[in-house]
Amino acid sequence: MDNTKDQIEAIVQAVLKELGSGASAAAGSGSNGASGASSATAPSGAAVGGLVLDLPDPTTKEARAQVGVKNPMDMDGLRNLKASTGARIAVGRAGSRPTTSSLLLFQADHGVTQDAIHSEVEPEVVEKAGLFTVQSRVSDKQEFLIRPDLGRLLSDEGAKLVAEKCTKNPQVQIVVGDGLSAAAIRNNVDEILPVIEQGLKSAGISSGTPFFVKYARVGIMNSVNDIVGADVVVMLIGERPGLGVADAMSAYMGYKPTKGKTDGDRDAFCMITRNGGTNPLEAGAFIVEQVKKYLKYQASGVQLRLKISGENA
Numbered sequence: 001m002d003n004t005k006d007q008i009e010a011i012v013q014a015v016l017k018e019l020g021s022g023a024s025a026a027a028g029s030g031s032n033g034a035s036g037a038s039s040a041t042a043p044s045g046a047a048v049g050g051l052v053l054d055l056p057d058p059t060t061k062e063a064r065a066q067v068g069v070k071n072p073m074d075m076d077g078l079r080n081l082k083a084s085t086g087a088r089i090a091v092g093r094a095g096s097r098p099t100t101s102s103l104l105l106f107q108a109d110h111g112v113t114q115d116a117i118h119s120e121v122e123p124e125v126v127e128k129a130g131l132f133t134v135q136s137r138v139s140d141k142q143e144f145l146i147r148p149d150l151g152r153l154l155s156d157e158g159a160k161l162v163a164e165k166c167t168k169n170p171q172v173q174i175v176v177g178d179g180l181s182a183a184a185i186r187n188n189v190d191e192i193l194p195v196i197e198q199g200l201k202s203a204g205i206s207s208g209t210p211f212f213v214k215y216a217r218v219g220i221m222n223s224v225n226d227i228v229g230a231d232v233v234v235m236l237i238g239e240r241p242g243l244g245v246a247d248a249m250s251a252y253m254g255y256k257p258t259k260g261k262t263d264g265d266r267d268a269f270c271m272i273t274r275n276g277g278t279n280p281l282e283a284g285a286f287i288v289e290q291v292k293k294y295l296k297y298q299a300s301g302v303q304l305r306l307k308i309s310g311e312n313a
Contacts, residue, residue, distance in 0.1 A: 058105040068092025068099055086244040086276060106243065113241035116181040117145075121212070129189050131176060131212040132165060134158030138215035152219030154227075162211065162227050170208035172200055172291055173230035177216025181238030183247035185212075188272060188280045189236065192249070195284025196234065203292060218266070222257045232294045233257050234287060239270060248273040249280070251287050255300035265301040 056063060067078045068091040078090045091102040098106070118141060126133055135158050137150040144151055154162065166173070174196060178185055193210065200207045208230055213220055221233045235252040242248075254266040269286060271277035278286075294300050297307045 055101065055104065058101045059108050063101070064105070068102060088243075109243040109246075112246045113243060116183040116238070116241040116246040119182045121178045121182045121185045121214070125186050125189070126176075126212045129176070129193055129210075129212070131210055132161070133212045133214060134161050135214045136216055136220055141215070144215040148217050151215050151217035152223065154213070154220060154223045158213070159223070159227060162224060165209055166211070166228050167208040169229045171206045171230065171295065172232045172234060173208040173225065173228050174210040175213060175216075175221060175224055175233060175235045176210065177213040177218075177220065177235060177237040179216055179218075179238035179250075180240040181247060181249075183241075184238035184249040184273070185236075187247045187274070188249045192236065192272065192280035192284045192287075195281055196287055199285060199288035200291065203288060205288075205291065205295070218252045218263075221252065221254060221266075222259050222261050225257045226259055231256060232291050232300075234291065245271070245273055245275050245277065247275060248277055249283075251283065253287065253290055253294070253300060255294045255298060255304070263301075265303070267300055267304070 058064075065079070065082060067075060067082060069078060070092060072078050072090075082090050088102070088106070092099050094100070097103075120141070123133075135155050136144075137153045137155050138144040138147060174193070176185060176189055176193070197207060197210075208228060213224075216235075216237060218235060218237060221235045225233050233254055237250055237252065239248040239250045248270065249272040251269040251272065252266050253269070254261060257265065267290065269278075269283060269290070272280055272283040274280065293304065293308075297304055299307050
């Protein structure tokens with residue numbers, strides 16, 4: 001019993017030291033005169049009482065690939081299955097609960113998603129991409145999350161700036177919006193935007209003046225095109241982060257979007273990211289090909305599919 005108490009106090013001392021607290025005073029107050037182990041400490045990563053205080057980083061590629069199931073019947077099969085998906089499989093259990101490493105990985109990934117949602121796209125990222133900035137009718141991040149309707153409309157100042165700076169009636173208007181992931185814009189826009197612009201130019205398709213919308217929802221492309229009057233609008237926007245990928249971008253595209261147009265009138269190309277999705281360079285080329293179809297059939301969304309299926313019937 002005394003040995004168990006000594007081990008507990010040694011662990012408490014080590015943890016308090018790591019936190020920068022007064023370890024001796026805090027642990028000693030409950031020692032009831034136990035042995036000298038109450039003053040023992042352990043450096044970071046050391047084993048105290050047979051327990052390791054610091055665990056390996058669970059977010060590394062190698063750690064994610066580890067099989068957590070104890071004594072599986074087919075270890076190779078589990079490794080192959082785990083390598084085939086980003087889903088959280090073969091993580092093992094600690095009784096009825098997840099293992100510590102599995103829980104820590106979940107919390108770490110969840111923290112990344114929260115950072116992506118709540119952070120802002122830095123002005124230098126926008127400037128480097130050669131974009132000017134306007135804002136939706138949302139006033140701050142909290143309102144953006146609870147009022148998606150306001151994120152679908154340009155502010156009065158934003159509408160005025162778009163009217164002043166943008167070329168009218170281009171064949172294609174490119175709009176970049178933060179959406180639900182600032183990381184998506186930060187990590188992908190510098191690669192995908194030049195590919196789209198160069199691809200359109202090579203195809204002889206005119207494009208307007210691209211710009212960035214802060215606190216943007218997909219539907220803002222209708223509000224934009226009521227001012228610009230483009231044949232096609234391409235909206236590059238941050239996707240809602242997942243626990244595996246938090247920097248994925250989507251491209252929403254529509255033929256002559258305007259007030260009242262819905263998701264049925266648009267097409268979406270999702271999961272544009274170097275982190276397990278479609279490479280931004282490849283995605284840019286695909287978007288240009290899709291624009292060509294819109295201009296050929298003068299339709300998008302459901303209407304585009306009906307026209308193509310009718311042609312092939």
